Amino acid sequence: MDQVELFKALANKTRLQILTWLKSPEEHFPDYEPACGSTDVGVCVGYIQKKSGLTQSTISEYLSTLHRVGLVSATRVGQWTYYKRNEETIATLGNLIDTL
Amino acid sequence: MDQVELFKALANKTRLQILTWLKSPEEHFPDYEPACGSTDVGVCVGYIQKKSGLTQSTISEYLSTLHRVGLVSATRVGQWTYYKRNEETIATLGNLIDTL
C-alpha cells in the first residue's frame, strides 16, 4: 500500500465526499434501492455521478482511483458497477497515520 | 482544519519523510546538536535540506506547506527556523480518518 498514492487519492474534495456518501448510502442516495442500489454490494456509478454534479467520465475515473488504492471495492453486476467502501483499507489507513 | 489541504500536504514523498525524520531527530540527523539542532524546538531547515537532497528553496517551501496545515510548528531563533512535529494536529488527523 503506497502511502503517497493513498493520500493523493484522498486529496480531493469530491473523492472524499464519495467516501463519506458510501458510508451510509440509504441516507445520501434518495432512490437507493435494490435495483441499482442493491443490497450490500454498494452503489452504482450513476447515483454517485448525479449526486456529485460532475460528469460521468470524471466520476468513473475518480471511482477507479479510489479502487486502485483499495479504498473501495468494485462489483460488476450486469451493466452496473457497484462501489462500496473497503473498511479494511480505511482501518489500515488509521494505523498508518499512527506510524506517521 | 481543511481535510483536503491536509491530505494534499501528506501526498508527497519528501514531505512525508520530513515528518518521520522529525519524529526522532537524533536518529535521522547525524550532527544534530544544540547549536542548530537545539534542545526541543525542532530541527533547522538546513539539516532537513541536506538530508533531503532537494534544494533549499524547495525544502523551505515544503516546510511552509507543512506549517500552513499545522503539521509542524515553526520557531525562529536568530537566523535559524526550527521545525518540529505538531503532535496535536497529527493526533487530530487520526481521528479525522475515523470520521472518514
Next chain:
DNA sequence: AAGATATATCGACTTTTTCCGATATTCCAA
C-alpha cells in the same frame, strides 16, 4: 557598517491533476 550565513520569496519551467466531451465497450431487452 559590511560581509557572511540561514531562510524566505520570486519567476520560470516541467510534470501532474482536474475535469471535460467524445468514443468505445459491455450487457440487457425486445
Next chain:
DNA sequence: TTGGAATATCGGAAAAAGTCGATATATCTT
C-alpha cells in the same frame, strides 16, 4: 441482432504542484 443504457477509456485544455536558480530579507559577527 439491434438498440439502448451503464460504465470505461481516450485525448485534450486549463489549473495546480514540483522543483529549480536567483534574489531578497533577517540576523549574526567583526
